[in-house]
Amino acid sequence: MPAVFPFQAIQYNSGAGDVTKQVSPPYDVLDKARKQALLERDAHNIVAIDLPHTPAKELGPPSAYKAAGEALCNWLTEGVLTKRNTPAIFAYRQTFIFRGKNYQRCGMACTVETQPLGPREGGGILPHEQTFSGPKEDRLALMKATATQLSPIFGLHPDQNGEASTLVRSIMESRKPDMTATVTETDGQDVLHEVWTVEDDTTIKAYQDALAGEDVFIADGHHRYNTAVNYLDALEKDGDVPADHAARRTMFVMVSMSDPGLAIGPTHRVLGGMKDYTHEKFIEASAGYLQVDPVVNDPKQIEAEMTKAATKSKEVFGIIDFATGLCWVASCVDEDPLSDRFADKPQAWRELDVAIVQHLIVEEICQPELNGGEDIKWAFPHSVEEVMAIGSGSETGAGGGSGFAQIAVIVRPTPLDAVRDICLANELMPQKSTFFYPKLATGLFINPLS
Secondary structure (H helix, E strand, C coil): CCEEEECCEEEEECEEEECCCECCCCCCCCHHHHHHHHHHHHHCCCHHHHHHCCCCCCCCHHHHHHHHHHHHHHHHHCCCECCCCCCCEEEEEEEECCCCCEEEEEEEEEECCCCCCCCCCCCCCCCEEEECCCHHHHHHHHHHHCCEEECCCCEEECCCCCHHHHHHHHHHCCCCCEEEEEEEECCCEEEEEEEEECCHHHHHHHHHHCCCCEEEEEEEEEHHHHHHHHHHHHHHCCCCCCCCHHEEEEEEEEEEECCCEEECCCCCCCCCCCCCCHHHHHHHHHCCCCEEEEECCCCCHHHHHHHHHHHCCCCCCEECCCCCCCEEEEEECCCCCCCCCCCCCCCCCCHHHHHHHHHHHHHHHHHHHHHCCCCCCCECCHHHCCEEEEEEHEEECECCCCEEEEEEEEEECCHHHHHHHHHHHHCCCCCCCCCEEECCCCCCCCCEEC
C-alpha cells in the first residue's frame, strides 16, 4: 500500500482526557440544528470549524470559510488546541451497539501518501463509489481556509494474516487509553471513542511493515480524499512542493478487513419530485421489471418482510408509499436485470441492490414513466426511522424537506466482499452504496498541512 506515516496532530487537551464536549460526528451527517446543539454544549466544539456552512452538500459563502480559518488560528493561539511536538500514530477503538449486537471496531490513525485514486504497483488507494461535486467544492474551500485536514478518512486494508489487527489490539490491551469521548450518533446511540498515542519508533515501524504492499479501500470519505488530491494539485500548479510537504500525506483511520468490529448498514433511498407519481402508476410501470407483492402496512416490519422474501429471491427491496402508508416487497423479474445494459461490469456490481435501484428502478421505471424523462430527487437515510422522518417532511443529514418524499426504496447492507471485489475490478459503485457504522469522530486528531 502507499507509505504510512506518523503525524504531528493538532488535538484538544494535548491529546489526553475526556474530550466529549469538543468532538462531533462528521460534517456530512449533521444539520443546522445538531450543529447548534453541539455549540451550545461547548462553543469550542470542532463543528464550529468543520461545518462553517450548512448544508455542506454545496459550496457556501467565502466569509464562512474565512471565519473557520480564523477560529482555528485563535484556538491554537489560546491553547484550546495544541500541536504535538513529536509525530505519532494513534490506536483508535469505537465501542457501540448496532442492530442489537455489541461491537468494538479497532484501527489506527495515521497519514498515508497522497496519490491519485486507482490501482498502483505496491498498493493503491481505491474508491468504491461515485461522488458528488458540491461536497468536494465545500471541503476544498474549507481546506484552503484552514490549511488542515479536519476529519480522518476511513480506510480498509486486506490484512489477510491479521498482523496489523493483532498489533493494534495489543496496544489497546497494554494500557488505558490516553483520550476518550462519547459521541451520540444520528440514530441516538452513544459510541465510546478511545485513543492510544503511539510514538515509539519500533511500534510505528512494525505497523508500517504490516501494511506494506496492501491496497487501501476508501470505506468513507471519498469527497475528502478527492479534496486532498485536489489541494495538492493546486499547490503544485503554484510552484514546487517539497517531497516532505505535509499536503503529500492524508489523514486516515486504517481498519483491517478482518476486524471483527466491522459493521455495515444500509443506505436506503427516498425518491421524490416526480410529477406523474402515484403508487398505482409506479406498480403499473414496474410490470415486467419487478414482482411487487403487498405486505403488512407497517414500515417497522418492512425489513423483516424483506428477510422472509429473500429466501425465495436474490434481489429484494422494500417499498413504502408515503401518501397512503402502503408497503410492498419487490423482487426482480429477471435474474440478472442489469446484464443487457452493463455486460462489461462484474457480476458483483450488477447484483448490488443500490445499482439495481439506480439503473433499473429509477432510470427504467421512475424517470421515463413517472417524471417525463427528467431527473428525480433523492435522499439517502440509513434507517427506516429516518426514512419515515423524511417522509413526514423533515430535513435530516441525509436530505429531505417539506413536500419532497413520495416513495422509499428500502435496501439491504452492501456485503463487504462485494466492496472488495468491485474495488479490485477498478469499478465504482453508485453514490451512497455503503454505510460503515459508526462514523469516525471529528476532532480527536487534526492533520496540519503547513
